Amino acid sequence: MSGNMNLTLKVWRQQSLNAPGKLVDYKVKDISEDMSFLEMFDVLNEELITKGDEPIAFDHDCREGICGSCSMHINGRPHGPLKGVTTCQLHMRSFKDGDTIVVEPWRANAFPVIKDLSVDRSAFDRIIGSGGYISVNTGNAQDANSLPIPKDDADEAFMSAACIGCGACVAACVNSSAMLFVSAKVSQLSLLPQGKPETDQRVLAMVNQMDTEGFGACSNTGACTAECPKEISQGNIARMNRLYLAASLGGK
Amino acid sequence: MSKLDSKIPEGSIEQKWTKYKSTVSLVNPSNKRNLEILVVGSGLAGASAAASLAELGYKVKCYCFQDSPRRAHSIAAQGGINAAKNYQNDGDSVYRLFYDTVKGGDYRSREGNVYRLAEISPNIIDQCVAQGVPFAREYGGMLSNRSFGGTQVQRTFYAAGQTGQQLLLGAYSALERQIGMGNVTMYSRHEMLDVVVIDEKARGIIVRNLITGAIERHFGHAVVLCTGGYGNVFYLSTNAMGCNVTAAWKAHKRGAFMANPCFTQNQPTCIPVSGDHQSKLTLMSESLRNDGRIWVPKVQGDTRKPTDIPEEERDYYLERRYPAFGNLVPRDVASRAAKERCDAGYGVGTSKMAVYLDFKYNMMRYGRVEAIKNNNPNADDETILSLGKEVVKEKYGNLFDMYKQITGENPYETPMRIYPAVHYTMGGLWVDYNLMTTVNGLYSLGESNFSDHGANRLGASALMQGLADGYFVIPYTIGSYLSNEIMTKPISTDHEAFVEAENKVKANINALLNIKGTRSVDYFHKRLGKIMWDKCGMARNAEGLNSAIKDIRALKDEFWKDVRVPGFNEEFNPELEKASRVADFMELGELMCIDALNRDESCGGHFREEFQTEDGEALRDDENFAYVAAWENKGNGWDLHKEELKFENIKIANRSYK
Numbered sequence: 001m002s003g004n005m006n007l008t009l010k011v012w013r014q015q016s017l018n019a020p021g022k023l024v025d026y027k028v029k030d031i032s033e034d035m036s037f038l039e040m041f042d043v044l045n046e047e048l049i050t051k052g053d054e055p056i057a058f059d060h061d062c063r064e065g066i067c068g069s070c071s072m073h074i075n076g077r078p079h080g081p082l083k084g085v086t087t088c089q090l091h092m093r094s095f096k097d098g099d100t101i102v103v104e105p106w107r108a109n110a111f112p113v114i115k116d117l118s119v120d121r122s123a124f125d126r127i128i129g130s131g132g133y134i135s136v137n138t139g140n141a142q143d144a145n146s147l148p149i150p151k152d153d154a155d156e157a158f159m160s161a162a163c164i165g166c167g168a169c170v171a172a173c174v175n176s177s178a179m180l181f182v183s184a185k186v187s188q189l190s191l192l193p194q195g196k197p198e199t200d201q202r203v204l205a206m207v208n209q210m211d212t213e214g215f216g217a218c219s220n221t222g223a224c225t226a227e228c229p230k231e232i233s234q235g236n237i238a239r240m241n242r243l244y245l246a247a248s249l250g251g252k
Numbered sequence: 253m254s255k256l257d258s259k260i261p262e263g264s265i266e267q268k269w270t271k272y273k274s275t276v277s278l279v280n281p282s283n284k285r286n287l288e289i290l291v292v293g294s295g296l297a298g299a300s301a302a303a304s305l306a307e308l309g310y311k312v313k314c315y316c317f318q319d320s321p322r323r324a325h326s327i328a329a330q331g332g333i334n335a336a337k338n339y340q341n342d343g344d345s346v347y348r349l350f351y352d353t354v355k356g357g358d359y360r361s362r363e364g365n366v367y368r369l370a371e372i373s374p375n376i377i378d379q380c381v382a383q384g385v386p387f388a389r390e391y392g393g394m395l396s397n398r399s400f401g402g403t404q405v406q407r408t409f410y411a412a413g414q415t416g417q418q419l420l421l422g423a424y425s426a427l428e429r430q431i432g433m434g435n436v437t438m439y440s441r442h443e444m445l446d447v448v449v450i451d452e453k454a455r456g457i458i459v460r461n462l463i464t465g466a467i468e469r470h471f472g473h474a475v476v477l478c479t480g481g482y483g484n485v486f487y488l489s490t491n492a493m494g495c496n497v498t499a500a501w502k503a504h505k506r507g508a509f510m511a512n513p514c515f516t517q518n519q520p521t522c523i524p525v526s527g528d529h530q531s532k533l534t535l536m537s538e539s540l541r542n543d544g545r546i547w548v549p550k551v552q553g554d555t556r557k558p559t560d561i562p563e564e565e566r567d568y569y570l571e572r573r574y575p576a577f578g579n580l581v582p583r584d585v586a587s588r589a590a591k592e593r594c595d596a597g598y599g600v601g602t603s604k605m606a607v608y609l610d611f612k613y614n615m616m617r618y619g620r621v622e623a624i625k626n627n628n629p630n631a632d633d634e635t636i637l638s639l640g641k642e643v644v645k646e647k648y649g650n651l652f653d654m655y656k657q658i659t660g661e662n663p664y665e666t667p668m669r670i671y672p673a674v675h676y677t678m679g680g681l682w683v684d685y686n687l688m689t690t691v692n693g694l695y696s697l698g699e700s701n702f703s704d705h706g707a708n709r710l711g712a713s714a715l716m717q718g719l720a721d722g723y724f725v726i727p728y729t730i731g732s733y734l735s736n737e738i739m740t741k742p743i744s745t746d747h748e749a750f751v752e753a754e755n756k757v758k759a760n761i762n763a764l765l766n767i768k769g770t771r772s773v774d775y776f777h778k779r780l781g782k783i784m785w786d787k788c789g790m791a792r793n794a795e796g797l798n799s800a801i802k803d804i805r806a807l808k809d810e811f812w813k814d815v816r817v818p819g820f821n822e823e824f825n826p827e828l829e830k831a832s833r834v835a836d837f838m839e840l841g842e843l844m845c846i847d848a849l850n851r852d853e854s855c856g857g858h859f860r861e862e863f864q865t866e867d868g869e870a871l872r873d874d875e876n877f878a879y880v881a882a883w884e885n886k887g888n889g890w891d892l893h894k895e896e897l898k899f900e901n902i903k904i905a906n907r908s909y910k
């Protein structure tokens with residue numbers, strides 16, 4: 001069941017980190033509005049392979065908006081035109097026949113390009129490794145219901161925990177700041193009683209690692225929240241700033 | 253001696269694990285520092301194993317093919333995780349979870365393993381909560397539960413429709429903590445392409461760096477595979493695009509037996525196929541069956557809008573056929589029932605291969621409760637419905653959004669259309685009670701092994717098993733092996749076995765790149781998927797399976813003559829990755845059909861049309877098939893080994909949900 005949309009794509013092609021990159025034009029035909037954006041890329045890649053060209057490399061896995069792999073900058077916006085939607089959940093019904101669509105990778109110094117639309121986001125893992133956890137070894141836990149947690153706190157922690165680590169917030173920010181990502185984790189853990197004991201050292205270590213990785217400072221433009229596919233709230237950033245200040249002053 | 257010793261400890265079922273734990277050989281802390289363990293996979297099983305083993309003091313290396321361990325396929329699990337906590341006071345217990353799981357698996361799983369799983373389950377919830385996993389809670393601050401299929405108690409813990417995500421992020425944070433402390437070395441974007449076996453012991457792996465193409469040799473005193481399931485052999489499934497069988501298959505070719513490979517699960521609640529462009533299918537969590545009622549029109553080919561079909565003209569066929577469990581029958585039963593209705597001409601939607609999942613009834617029910625809570629008991633229907641929608645939104649909001657995004661329809665206004673899709677593989681590497689395969693020192697955890705779910709897995713039990721294996725089983729059982737390895741010095745990766753394995757991997761890659769045929773990898777993958785779905789899918793018969801085996805062999809030949817893999821090895825090359833995975837799927841597909849053909853009975857997800865009762869239920873043959881079929885790879889074919897299943901604590905019985 002093919003459809004009837006014909007589109008022009010301008011896609012960033014770059015063989016490897018140090019190779020020069022450029023936008024290359026492609027025409028795709030007979031696209032159905034029920035296809036996802038990535039399925040449209042599958043169609044294009046299939047065509048490129050059969051013609052003997054190199055297919056376009058891009059990251060993806062779950063195609064359900066939850067793994068955080070997909071990462072296309074579409075017409076100037078991370079994950080494209082819709083609010084609260086990842087690239088893989090964007091469907092072609094959001095576009096019109098005849099459209100020209102520009103597709104680029106995330107742009108940030110801390111996310112070097114691997115190839116074409118695929119970038120290296122391992123900086124995020126290192127930030128989590130610096131303190132984005134509760135120090136509890138397997139086997140140490142007490143009965144789960146021995147620590148009641150008010151529903152509102154649990155719900156709020158859950159909202160922050162919904163971050164999929166995709167990096168769109170960084171890609172959206174003029175400063176390439178990772179504040180939304182980092183603050184979401186800091187918030188989740190500091191909202192829960194289990195996470196409170198380590199709050200100070202966690203926030204200091206994670207912010208320090210964030211700076212080391214080369215992410216920029218936050219100037220409160222709000223672009224991160226606006227483009228975040230999980231609509232992680234900017235309130236997390238304010239909370240982290242408070243916690244950071246308190247931890248810096250605390251100086252235990 | 254038979255090669256298949258399941259090593260179930262002696263003693264009563266309640267005592268086996270406790271006794272095992274208190275008598276198993278230990279490795280002292282200073283020796284642990286000298287022992288290296290390779291954990292392949294970073295999903296729930298892999299991340300929890302790698303973190304827990306590192307906490308114990310072992311030197312751990314962990315691998316995944318995604319760009320971050322947090323993106324393993326477990327992240328996509330939606331509905332929940334079971335545990336025998338009995339927080340609801342509704343009669344749950346370790347024994348009942350054990351019983352439900354064995355019965356749910358249609359009496360094709362091992363009692364000892366399943367009992368241990370049920371016994372460990374409460375600890376998992378404790379551990380996850382301690383890590384900061386934000387499970388759903390009640391207003392009193394206590395954990396909330398929901399129901400899943402195949403049970404009559406509420407024992408499923410959840411975090412909205414994102415339970416897998418939250419559990420994995422918990423395990424991932426434990427793993428990252430150990431990485432940050434230098435106890436685990438993480439290799440993301442690395443794919444394991446072979447196991448190295450020296451003197452009949454697994455001693456390492458060969459991996460490909462997916463960015464540079466470099467082929468690397470890694471030594472370990474033991475190798476733990478946590479590499480997930482192989483549902484993508486069907487091309488279309490609910491699994492993430494990258495899920496594959498390669499790691500398990502390479503292990504199989506090095507001597508690990510594959511058990512019950514034909515046992516695959518179809519999830520009844522998936523968004524139906526809409527066109528041939530489709531790259532994957534999307535699950536709508538089983539938990540929706542808590543609050544949704546499944547129906548089709550009573551007359552064939554009814555083209556009215558679902559909302560225009562009056563109540564008395566709807567066939568709530570699950571409630572009709574299975575009054576005791578209704579919409580909460582296990583997956584295999586619900587899937588088959590949907591197929592039966594659609595095959596008989598009652599299906600809905602453009603393809604007619606779909607049934608309705610309708611929330612209106614329960615939205616009204618919730619709405620009435622809310623109206624009373626709001627002191628508005630006489631609210632009109634519209635108000636009640638909108639109050640009810642809010643309740644449903646809180647429980648399943650992300651799933652409803654996803655449905656809308658994919659289909660363009662609003663499930664708050666009109667019923668969802670659903671149809672079964674390939675979802676989970678109960679089969680996998682054969683393991684004993686220690687989770688060791690038939691290769692010494694080679695373990696398999698999580699969905700990659702066959703151990704706990706028999707012929708059908710109950711909902712919310714895969715997350716439980718993955719975390720049980722990783723957090724609480726392997727840390728003990730690996731000690732019984734490694735305590736004999738403390739004198740083994742690291743083996744040089746110049747050893748001939750490493751060289752041989754590396755050469756083999758390189759030769760395979762070169763072969764794929766040099767075919768330079770005319771068709772893409774996906775082209776072949778789709779054709780394989782179609783053969784598997786048509787002939788080894790929800791219903792199978794001997795004739796179809798025999799022809800599937802022939803078709804797959806022919807397809808395999810064509811693949812190796814005509815596939816086109818662009819580019820070269822020394823670069824980031826996703827097409828090359830796919831090609832080597834699809835090559836393995838072809839071989840697996842053949843074995844799945846052979847296994848399905850061997851099993852002359854119907855049980856769980858394995859439905860042989862020749863073996864059914866008069867009213868279309870699966871007809872088991874306990875006399876001849878109460879065994880695990882474990883296949884040994886002989887290069888040109890397979891030898892079957894049977895592990896007999898003994899039921900000493902549960903009376904093997906007809907499985908009825910009526």
Ligand SMILES: Cc1cc2nc3c(=O)[nH]c(=O)nc-3n(C[C@H](O)[C@H](O)[C@H](O)COP(=O)(O)OP(=O)(O)OC[C@H]3O[C@@H](n4cnc5c(N)ncnc54)[C@H](O)[C@@H]3O)c2cc1C
Pocket residue numbers: 292293294295296297298315316317318321324325326327328329330331332333415416442443444445478479480481490491492495496498499535537675676697698699700711712713714715716718
């Ligand atoms: C959509 C969906 C929803 C689900 N919902 C539920 C639910 O609500 N409750 C429930 O209990 N179960 C659910 N399941 C099932 C459950 O999610 C899986 O069975 C489980 O997460 C598997 O975990 P795992 O750790 O075994 O494997 P995975 O999470 O699949 O992890 C496999 C890991 O192995 C790595 N890997 C694989 N091959 C290689 C290789 N060759 N080299 C290196 N690394 C490799 C991958 O990178 C990955 O890290 C769901 C499944 C799906 C598809």
Ligand code: SF4
Pocket residue numbers: 162163164165166167168169170180181184224227228229230231232
């Ligand atoms: S905060 Fe939002 S945009 Fe940033 S990584 Fe998380 S989910 Fe992605």
Ligand code: FES
Pocket residue numbers: 059060061062063064065066067068069070086087088089
């Ligand atoms: S592919 Fe997983 S979020 Fe898009």
